[in-house]
Amino acid sequence: DQCHQNGIGVILDWVPAHFPKDQHGLYKFDGDYLYEYRDDKKREIESWGTQRFDFGKTEVQSFLISNALFWLDIYHADGLRVDAVSSMLYLDYDKKEGQWTPNIYGGNENLEAIAFLKKLNEVIFKYYPNTMMIAEESTAWPMVTKPTYLGGLGFNFKWNMGWMNDMIEYMKTDPFFRKYRHKNITFSLHYAFSENYILPLSHDEVVHGKKSLLDKMPGPYEEKFANLRVLLGYMMAHPGKKLTFMGYEVGQFTEWNYNKEIEWFMTNYEYHGKLNTFVKELNEFYLKSPELWEVDYSWKGFKWISNDDYEQNIIAFKRIDKRGKELIAVVNFSPVERHNYLLGAEEGVYTEVFNSNKVEYGGTGTGNKDRIISSQGSLHGYGSYISLTLPPLSIIFLKKENNINIEGGRIYEIC
Incomplete structure (x- = not known):
């Protein structure tokens, strides 16, 4: 109730799949x-050293x-986050x-x-x-988040483990080889709307020698922070709900240790404090931008602009809300700043409304501070394009300014 009184929701990690063989627990409860x-081929999960519940017993x-x-x-x-569903x-x-x-049908289900x-x-x-x-289901089992009357399992959310594994592998890679x-x-957009996904960057990824999220990032000290900022920014722009684990927001270099508290003192150091500011303002931007969360489970809320510029590690897409309002996201996963980067767009005037490369966040401060006016010319399926400065390792x-028209190369404001 204290959490609720302070506007904090509570989701529990609930484990109905298995239990440990502690003598004081459920193991051989009555001897x-x-x-x-009872079947030893069903009972044990060997690699975890735990016992499966007998789901066939009504008790x-x-x-x-x-x-x-x-x-x-x-x-x-x-x-309830239901653990180990697979x-x-x-x-x-x-x-x-x-x-x-x-x-009884000869299958493994x-x-x-x-x-x-x-x-x-x-x-x-x-x-x-x-x-x-x-x-928490890590396979391609179908219809996990579909209603039971349609043949689904009846959950309303599923962790997108595929997105998480792909993104961590990508971000760990030296940008030269990305x-x-x-x-x-x-690839995640091939299946992003098949379930109601949550994008997880969870505790499982920062334990057992896997390194903290910041420490996974390649490059020198400053680039590690830039890589983490662009990862978190892309996560917020990608369809699906979001889950991060405590410690990411302060840039903890050490792995999570359940015997110790999070290293909150790290915010006293410049880049860690600036990362913390970035996460706060990114969350605020997300909440005030319905384009990023209103239509998360349909192509109606997402549209690619460019997804094939692999040589420069750049992607661009639109997020769209229920009223059709659009937000363009351009992500540069390269440490190289791009000038005069051309992107197909509808005719009009555009404004940069968020930039992960701000000095206050630990970036270099470059971006698009002036109005961006489209030019005539076919690109990415549009009849016009815009010219952008793309900061390194940034989103x-x-x-688009809706009350602006362009006629004969002149800008007219509609009152």
């Missing part, structure tokens, strides 16, 4: 296999669903050939777990229809 499967179903309702009813949680869906998850038993997940979501939305039910991984920043957002 025998009670909560877990276990009741226990888990009652527990989920408890968090929503008593603690007023706003949502391990529930597949009988051969973490299994080698011969270590698992097919279902865990029919009992599928039925449980559908029942879970139906019950949750019956009593708490505004709950966020988020599946042109060979250009598909990493464009800029542009808006």
Whole structure:
């Protein structure tokens, strides 16, 4: 309630897939296999050293669903992020050939777990229809966020693990070689609207020797921060809801350690403090720009302008709100500043409304401070184009001024 009183929503990491073999827990609760499967080919997830719940038992179903309702009813949680859904869906998850038993149809789908997940979501939305039910599901299992009456699992959000893996691989790559991984920043749009996705940069990516997000970035000290800014900026521009893990906003160099607090003191250092300012103002810009979040799950809210300039590591696209208002995002993943970069656009006058390269954010300060006036000429499917300065390792957002007309090369303001 204290969180809610301060405008903070609470989403719990909820784990119905498996449980540890602690003697004080559910493991062999009555001396025998009670909560877990009796079948040893279903019971153990070897690489985690944990036990799967027996989703075929109505008592276990009741226990888990009652527990989920408890968090929503008593603690007023706003949502549940359901952990390790893939391990529930597949009988051969973490299994080698011969270590698992097919279902009655000969497939690898865990029919009992599928039925449980559908029942879970139906019950949750019956009593708490505004709950966020988020599946951490890392495969191409179809219709995770479709309603159960259409054959889906009934979640309303799914983590986009593909986007996360592609983007981290791309950002870790030296910019000189990024042109060979250009598909990493464009491929996600092939499936972005197949589910209701959340783009996660989570705790899983900053532990066990993987380095902190800032420390993953290539280049010298200043470029690491610029790379992180452009990554976070592209994340905000890309369709899908957003999730970042604590510590990213201060540029922590050390990995997350659950025994220690986040290194908030790092904001006392220049570039860390400026990164913190950038994250705050990026969040504010996102919230006041419905183009970035109103139509997240349809092509109606997104349109490519240019996605094939792999030689220069540049992409450009539009985000569109319900009223048809547009915001242009141009992303330069190269440390090279581009001058007179031509981009197809509708005829008109444009203004740069956000730039991750501002001095206040730790950038060089270059950008497009003056009005940008279109010129006649066919480019990217448009009958006119605009000329831009693209700062290094940056994202800029542009808006067309709606009350301006161009006739005979002159600008006319419509009152």
